[in-house]
Amino acid sequence: MRISSILYSIRQGVKNIKRNLLFSLASVGTIISCLFLFGVFYCVVMNFKSSMDELENSVVISVFFDEGITDENRSLIGEQIRLREEVNTMYYISPEEAWENYAKETYKDNYELAMESFAGDNPLQNSDSYEITLKNLENHAEFVQYLRELHGVRKVVSSEQTADGVSALSSIVTYASIAIIAILLMVSVFLISNTITIGITVRKEEIQIMKLIGATNFFVRAPFIVEGIVIGLVGSMVPVGLVYLMYDKVVDYLVSKQSIVQNLFAFVPAGEIFSVLIPVSIIIGIGLGLIGSLVTTRKHLKV
Template sequence: MKISTLFYTIRQGFANIFRNKWYSLASIATISACLFLFGTFYAIVVNFQSIVMKVEEGVSLAVFFHHEEGPLGDGCASHTPGQIPTDERLEEIGQMIARRTEVSKVVYVSDEEAWQHFAIDAYGEQYAVGFPENPLAGENNYEIYLSDVSMQSALVTWLESLPEVRDVRYSQLTADTLSGANLLIAYVSMGIIVILLAVSIFLISNTVAIGISVRSEEINIMKYIGATDFFVRAPFVLEGMIIGCIGALIPLGIVYSIYNYVMSYVIDRFPMLSRFMNFLSVEQVFHTLTPVSLAVGVGIGFLGSVTTVRKHLRV
């Protein structure tokens, strides 16, 4: 293809938008409306997921090990006989736990630290008074944070199979509730996103198809004169892609502004909320939303025009 033909095709692609301004406006409005709905829903869903994820990150379990009898004497349930780990073995177990995929973080808590945390919470800063010995001696443990709470039972089974492990403390109810909520959000949001995308694709491709169909006469003329399919199709495809791109950028801009405003408002008015809930920054949301919206807009503009023009090329 000659360079002059390429420039002509590009010029025609842009010119077509202005020549058929009402069709262009209708197409841009349809694409914008669909992608606005999609963008808004996406922003809500990813925030939901992020909130649940933050809660999940806070879920931990603690694993305790066999040790020699402590100062509390007999009768303590934790003093059951078992294999007492050496310091090296304890470290090795810590590394093994950290390597597991379902684990996001492992923190070693010595019996001293365990007592300090407990005592400060229970008795305040003056906790040492009346406790010359550490009542939690031998209660050193690993605090394990999960990356996926639905894998908690698998981890617990593995931990309990280690001969050095005396006890694993965890809440199955919390894990089950969270993983259930997570699954529900994933299914519902996936379903709604798929429906929204399908409706968008249907509406947008129909708008593109109608716009091109009313110009079938123009395509016929081009074909009678001896235009190749490429020469006929290229300006329409370019036009479809430009319309798709504009139709995607407008709702992105609107959703960006609204999201920014809502986030600032919530953080200013309800600062407590942001401590519990992990709201995503506008950059985090648009990191995925921008390419997806552009791909949907431009992609449907491209595919819609290619398939519709093809119907009219058999002249």
């Protein structure tokens, strides 16, 4: 296609929007509301996910060893575990650390006294362990089973109920968000398609003349595709801007007014969220416009 033809198609596309201003605005409005909700959902899901990650990291699996295990065998077990893909972090807790942690937790203010009275005689001599966190809690049960079957492992302690709960909640939130966003996007495509159909109906005579004169299919369709893309682009930029302006304010408000929220949630910084949300929204907006116009012109403009 020539540059002059591309410019002509762009001009015609913009003219179409002006001619069907009311319907174009309705389409833009729908995309704005869909992508605004998409943006809000995305922010909520990302923050929820980040909190889930924190929670997942707090689910620790402790691996204790057979009594009298050699340092070498213990290291070997460590190497084996570390090679597993599921492992996120793994620390070795020596008997001394284990006793100190226990004393701190149990005796609190009197813990130094307890340490002194047991000096040189560690009650948790055989309680050194590996503390492991997983990348994903879905495989938690299988992984614990694997650890239990390792030679030289005496006991594996883990909070299975928490792990299962977090994992299930995380899945529900993810699937529900995907479903809602998918429905919103389908509604947008339908509305863009409707706007383009009206544009085609209004310009029926012009399209017929174009076809009889010898315009290619692409040339006939190009202005409508431009129309769809412009509607999608405008419809995507407005809500992203709105969500961007609101995000920090809402987070600040929640943190300052609702301290319980601060404890529950690990808020993701705006930069991190919008470095993904801005391009994704624009791509979705343009994509919606493109799909809506392509589907409609294919249906109505059989030459």
